[in-house]
Amino acid sequence: MKLQLNGAPVDAQVNTLAELLISEGFGGAKVATAVNGVFVPVGLRADHDLSEGDTIEVLAPMQGG
Known part of the structure; x- marks a missing residue:
């Protein structure tokens, strides 16, 4: 399935957001x-189905002052 992940095209064989995160290396992050x-909160990722053409943003928390 073709998706956009953080602005870049990705062709992933996944069904859910949780599966995509694992396949793209964000599994335990x-x-x-x-x-x-x-x-999409953490608790809903495993049940959040993805569709062709979805745009996914993954953001890591930043520290600083």
């Missing part, structure tokens, strides 16, 4: 996620 501009 503490990140925030959004699909098509809508925030």
